[in-house]
Amino acid sequence: MTQPVLKLAKVIVDFSGFKAINQLDFSVQPNRVHFVIGPNGAGKTTLLDVICGKTRATQGNIQLHGKRELSKMSENQIVHQGIARKFQAPSIFPQLKVIENLEIAMKQKKGLFSILRAKWTKQEKDKIEEMLNLIGLEKVRNELAGSLAHGQKQWLEIAMVLIQEPDIILLDEPIAGMSKKERDKTGELITQIAKERAVLIVEHDMDFVKEYADVVTVMHEGQLLFEGSMEQVQNNSKVREVYLGRKVESDVVNTGS
Numbered sequence: 439m440t441q442p443v444l445k446l447a448k449v450i451v452d453f454s455g456f457k458a459i460n461q462l463d464f465s466v467q468p469n470r471v472h473f474v475i476g477p478n479g480a481g482k483t484t485l486l487d488v489i490c491g492k493t494r495a496t497q498g499n500i501q502l503h504g505k506r507e508l509s510k511m512s513e514n515q516i517v518h519q520g521i522a523r524k525f526q527a528p529s530i531f532p533q534l535k536v537i538e539n540l541e542i543a544m545k546q547k548k549g550l551f552s553i554l555r556a557k558w559t560k561q562e563k564d565k566i567e568e569m570l571n572l573i574g575l576e577k578v579r580n581e582l583a584g585s586l587a588h589g590q591k592q593w594l595e596i597a598m599v600l601i602q603e604p605d606i607i608l609l610d611e612p613i614a615g616m617s618k619k620e621r622d623k624t625g626e627l628i629t630q631i632a633k634e635r636a637v638l639i640v641e642h643d644m645d646f647v648k649e650y651a652d653v654v655t656v657m658h659e660g661q662l663l664f665e666g667s668m669e670q671v672q673n674n675s676k677v678r679e680v681y682l683g684r685k686v687e688s689d690v691v692n693t694g695s
Contacts (some may be wrong), residue, residue, distance in 0.1 A: 449614065
């Protein structure tokens with residue numbers, strides 16, 4: 439098996455005696471769309487929080503590429519190591535143009551010196567064009583970001599994250615509030631993104647997970663309950679009991695965050 443991009447070993451997140459994450463062993467392989475699902479309180483969002491440094495692990499190890507220990511790093515340090523996160527609500531600059539949002543993201547990657555520079559290199563210009571084409575917003579590059587549709591705002595922020603060139607991108611319910619057409623395009627975008635990096639997604643829409651997942655991890659009470667393909671998840675009796683409280687033969691139902 440290839441070296442995981444990300445590996446958690448015996449991670450605990452203890453909030454005054456409540457273990458939101460409890461002895462969790464978890465890994466993400468390169469170039470995979472990896473979904474995390476589970477009922478309310480399973481620890482899904484806490485998992486993303488502890489990976490990106492928003493929440494500190496009480497104990498355990500979090501390694502990137504098997505050598506960079508992240509558990510003691512700050513959020514800012516972790517970003518520079520190659521982990522980027524997009525939250526559920528889009529965080530863009532609505533008063534600026536679409537292309538200006540991407541330029542700001544590029545400057546953040548390059549640092550203060552780049553912010554003070556007047557000119558872009560050809561490589562930087564090409565990267566911005568690549569992002570516009572990837573998210574399908576090349577024709578609205580000069581429109582104000584605040585005027586975009588909900589799905590377009592989400593895609594713009596994903597591009598702003600991608601321009602940082604992370605090794606793994608964390609997405610928290612990326613299709614929330616989207617139309618069917620927007621959801622389909624987001625799924626295609628995620629598939630395209632995974633050709634160059636790992637994508638880790640917390641999601642509650644099982645139809646979306648079923649269509650686009652390479653790997654599905656089911657969490658319960660801060661631990662890994664089951665992991666496999668979506669078909670394997672749906673056929674697992676333990677998973678069905680956790681979701682529905684009894685053994686059934688139907689598919690896994692939708693869950694909350």
